[in-house]
Amino acid sequence: MSKVKETAAVIRQDRLAEGVYSMWIHTPAIAAQAKAGQFISVYPRDGSRLLPRPISLCEIDAAAGNLRIVYRVVGGGTEEFSHYQAGDPVTVLGPLGNGFYPQTGSALLIAGGIGIPPMVELAKTLKKNGVTDLVSVIGYRNADTFLVSELEACGSVCPATEDGSLGIQGTVMDAIRAHNLTADTIYACGPMPMLRAVKAFGESHKIRTQISMEERMACGIGACLGCVCQSKEIDEHSHVHNKRICKDGPVFWAEEVEIG
Amino acid sequence: MNTKVRIAGVELKNPVMVASGTFGSGEEYSEFVDLNQLGAVVTKGVANVPWPGNPTPRVAETYGGMMNAIGLQNPGIDVFIKRDIPFLKQFDTRIIVNVCGRSTEDYVEVVERLGDEPVDLLEINISCPNVKEGGIAFGQNPAMAEAITKAVKRVAKQPVIMKLSPNVTDITEMAKAVEAGGADAVSLINTLTGMKIDIHRQTFALANKTGGLSGPAVKPVAVRMVYQTANAIKLPIIGMGGIASAEDALEFILAGATGVSVGTANFYNPYTTKEVVDGIEAYMKQHQIENISDLIGIVK
Numbered sequence: 001m002s003k004v005k006e007t008a009a010v011i012r013q014d015r016l017a018e019g020v021y022s023m024w025i026h027t028p029a030i031a032a033q034a035k036a037g038q039f040i041s042v043y044p045r046d047g048s049r050l051l052p053r054p055i056s057l058c059e060i061d062a063a064a065g066n067l068r069i070v071y072r073v074v075g076g077g078t079e080e081f082s083h084y085q086a087g088d089p090v091t092v093l094g095p096l097g098n099g100f101y102p103q104t105g106s107a108l109l110i111a112g113g114i115g116i117p118p119m120v121e122l123a124k125t126l127k128k129n130g131v132t133d134l135v136s137v138i139g140y141r142n143a144d145t146f147l148v149s150e151l152e153a154c155g156s157v158c159p160a161t162e163d164g165s166l167g168i169q170g171t172v173m174d175a176i177r178a179h180n181l182t183a184d185t186i187y188a189c190g191p192m193p194m195l196r197a198v199k200a201f202g203e204s205h206k207i208r209t210q211i212s213m214e215e216r217m218a219c220g221i222g223a224c225l226g227c228v229c230q231s232k233e234i235d236e237h238s239h240v241h242n243k244r245i246c247k248d249g250p251v252f253w254a255e256e257v258e259i260g
Numbered sequence: 261m262n263t264k265v266r267i268a269g270v271e272l273k274n275p276v277m278v279a280s281g282t283f284g285s286g287e288e289y290s291e292f293v294d295l296n297q298l299g300a301v302v303t304k305g306v307a308n309v310p311w312p313g314n315p316t317p318r319v320a321e322t323y324g325g326m327m328n329a330i331g332l333q334n335p336g337i338d339v340f341i342k343r344d345i346p347f348l349k350q351f352d353t354r355i356i357v358n359v360c361g362r363s364t365e366d367y368v369e370v371v372e373r374l375g376d377e378p379v380d381l382l383e384i385n386i387s388c389p390n391v392k393e394g395g396i397a398f399g400q401n402p403a404m405a406e407a408i409t410k411a412v413k414r415v416a417k418q419p420v421i422m423k424l425s426p427n428v429t430d431i432t433e434m435a436k437a438v439e440a441g442g443a444d445a446v447s448l449i450n451t452l453t454g455m456k457i458d459i460h461r462q463t464f465a466l467a468n469k470t471g472g473l474s475g476p477a478v479k480p481v482a483v484r485m486v487y488q489t490a491n492a493i494k495l496p497i498i499g500m501g502g503i504a505s506a507e508d509a510l511e512f513i514l515a516g517a518t519g520v521s522v523g524t525a526n527f528y529n530p531y532t533t534k535e536v537v538d539g540i541e542a543y544m545k546q547h548q549i550e551n552i553s554d555l556i557g558i559v560k
Contacts, residue, residue, distance in 0.1 A: 003291055005530065043528065048324045050475055050528045093530075216317040218326060219527040223288040224281070225304075225333045226319035239335040240312040247288075 003221065004029040005093040010084045011066060016146035019073045020114070021082045022058070023090075028065030030094045036060070036121035037099030037212055037251045040067065041220040043091040044077040052093060053077050054217050054246065056189070058117035058147070059124070067094075070117035070147060096220050097250045100210055102126055105184030106133035108207070109151075110172050110198050113139065115190030116147050118212060122187055123154035135181055139172040139190070173197045183207060192259060199254040209254035215245045222247030230258040261544055262551045263537075265299070265518050267496045268419030268444035270380050272299035272354050275513065275552060276537045279474075279500045279523030280305055280358035280383060280423070281330065285344035286351075292530035297537055300354035302521065303344060305385050307360050308369040310336040320456045320465035325475030325502075326524060327454050329468035332360050332385075337373045345377055354380040356421070364411050375417040382418050384408070387425030387450035399425040399450075402437035409441025419444035421498060424489075426478075427453050431485045432492035439493045447498035447521070448489060449482045475524040476502040483515050490516025490557050504532060506539020516557035 008027035016022050030040065034057055041052030059068035073079050084090055100122050107126050109119045116138050126134055134155030138148070143165040151157050159167030160175035168175040172194060175181075182205060188198040189212035202209030215227035228242035232255065235243050243249060243257065263274040277300040283289055286301045295301060313333030320327045334340070340357075348355045357379050361367035371382060386398035386408060398408045405422070412420055422438040424431060426449040435446055451472025456465035482501020490497055499517030503509050504525035512520050525532040540552070549555060 005292070047476075049321060050324070050326055050524065051319075051321045052528060216319050218319045218328070219288070219530075221288045221291075221530070223284040224319065224328070224527055225313065225330050226316075226328065228313070228316060228318070228333070237335065238312075238333050239310045239339050240333065242312060242333060 003093060003096065005091070007089045007091045010086055010088045010090050012086050013082070013084055016070065017144045020070065020146050021073065022068060022070045023081065023084065024066050024068050025090055025092060026066055027092055030092065031060055031062050031065045031067050034060045034062070034067060034095040035099040036102070036125045037118050038095040038097045039250065040069065040092045040094030040096060042069070042081060043093075044080050046076065046080055049077050049080075051218055052220055053081070054096070054214070054220055056118040056212070057095070058120050059150075060121050072114040093220065097246060098248070100187055100212070100251050102129055103185040103208070104129070104131065107131050107135070108181055108183035108186045109134070109136040110176070110186060110188040110190070110194075111136070111138050112172055112190030112194045113141070115188075115194070115212070118189050119187070120147055120150045123151055127154040133183070135183065137172045137175050137181065139175070139194070140166070142166070171197070173201065176201065186210070188212065196259045199259055202254055210251050211254050211257070212251045213245050213249050213257065217246050220246050230260060232256055232258060261541065263541065263544070265552060267498065267519055268381065268421070270354060270419060272519065274299040274537055274540070275517075275519045276509065276533055276540070277302050277356065277498070277519055277521045278526060278533060279521040280385065282523040282526045285340075286348055289526065289530055293534045295348075295351040295353050298353045298533055299519065300356050300380070301348055301351075302356040302383060303340075303348075303358055304334060305332050305358045305360035306334050306337055306340045306370060307332065308337055308366050308373075310334065310339070315467040317465065317467055320471065322454070322456055322473065323477065325473050325477035326527070327456055327466060327471035327473050328451070329466045329471035331468065334360070337370050341373065341377060345379065349378055356381040356383050358383045358385050358423070360385045364408055367408060367412055368415055371412050371416050375415070379418055381421055381445075382412075382416055383421040383423050383447055384412055385423050385450070387423050396425055396427065399434065400428055402433050405434055406437040406441035409438045409443050413442040421445040421447050423450055424448040425450050426481060426485055432488050435489045435493045435495075439495055443495060445496045445498065446489065446493070447500065449478070449485050449501045452478055452481065474502070476504055478502050479508060483511050486512055486517050487515040487559075503536065504529070506536045506543060509536050509540060510543060510555070513552070513555050514557070514559040518556055
């Protein structure tokens with residue numbers, strides 16, 4: 001596998017919810033190699049914004065050579081991306097990171113907010129691999145949701161909303177308890193407090209758990225050591241307790257990492 | 261056309277190298293650029309023992325630049341000698357090892373360990389703004405800078421480059437101090453100490469509160485300091501600070517740099533080093549310059 005940096009073409013862009021956008025990008029060289037849970041670096045054109053934005057892959061269509069990213073506008077860089085239209089150039093580098101480790105047996109996908117997009121490709125992969133017992137527990141602020149139908153196409157979906165306007169009122173953990181959910185494997189992506197709760201849940205219920213982490217990144221390829229997380233064991237690269245989220249992750253088995 | 265330059269008696273095939281800490285030991289970037297095309301690879305700082313570095317967030321973007329407070333995370337000299345030097349020896353490029361420490365003894369220990377290794381040059385980091393002990397303390401006081409240079413030179417088997425901090429009133433005082441201490445070359449600039457506040461979280465953007473500013477935003481400061489230093493000392497200078505293109509690199513060369521390092525640009529364009537090498541050659545061809553050394557410091 002080798003990473004590719006190229007100026008690709010935007011195929012389409014849609015607004016999915018308040019501040020959340022979906023962009024399909026034609027990049028056959030990256031799409032051919034990409035797996036669920038990996039990410040790409042997307043480069044703003046504005047020269048004052050130097051660093052690439054790491055964005056998880058939501059869907060991979062290797063046959064057509066296309067990738068889909070779903071992202072939230074959080075600053076000037078993602079704001080710029082949200083204005084791209086079909087046919088516009090977009091500079092990307094990928095595929096980056098290791099992605100999820102799909103297991104056989106039942107699956108519980110737990111995600112919150114902008115942690116939801118990578119679950120779509122993961123759900124599709126698991127379904128294709130023959131996993132039939134697949135439940136997605138997804139948390140939103142309110143009923144302004146996104147990617148629900150994509151996840152419903154692969155299994156059942158239990159939403160939770162902070163304001164109770166859809167599904168269980170509360171967090172994804174409240175939804176898991178309310179529905180008394182369990183599985184052979186948990187896959188999770190979302191904010192740190194959620195990942196901490198999921199890791200504790202997996203430990204107490206003896207369910208093997210994979211979590212996808214995020215951190216501020218510079219290079220995205222493992223050189224700058226900007227995006228480390230604390231690892232239980234001494235890491236291979238620096239021989240301390242710091243795994244690189246961009247290169248060693250972003251997906252880790254929960255027992256590998258300490259979530260402070 | 262001759263792009264070769266000499267730094268402290270060591271010949272480099274071209275003046276283009278990388279700034280320590282922006283290129284690891286080359287492995288991650290070897291997927292993008294042929295390391296054989298670089299004048300030298302300058303490794304990320306290595307200490308006598310592994311350093312875990314600072315808490316995250318460690319990086320933040322700023323206008324035309326970025327700040328970092330990695331805190332010199334490194335695997336320590338044992339792993340470095342076993343893994344990183346053999347990796348770099350596969351390539352026809354010079355190896356410059358950046359050395360960091362918290363005390364004179366730390367630096368001396370690493371330099372002694374490297375004595376019998378196939379390393380071409382040593383770069384002594386006395387200017388990292390992100391570690392509390394040592395580091396920059398040596399780089400902001402001329403007497404201490406001279407003393408550490410002498411201590412390192414006493415044991416070093418390879419020529420010694422002292423890496424200078426821009427976070428001083430007069431960089432030529434520091435340059436003269438390390439020259440007096442016996443340094444063979446200087447490299448500048450390290451990052452400028454800065455701060456960014458996240459107004460949404462109402463706290464510092466970096467866990468370390470302050471960080472080192474780098475990238476195109478700092479280039480004019482760096483060019484000015486290279487120019488001043490070139491006019492103050494006789495040692496060869498490796499210039500860096502915001503180099504993202506051959507044009508940028510040529511500014512440093514014309515200001516007095518013998519070598520030029522690509523730093524932050526590696527993070528957003530992993531092909532930068534090769535582009536700088538090619539661009540310098542194109543410039544020499546266009547301006548009918550036979551020897552790159554004819555360009556060094558000619559802007560007076």
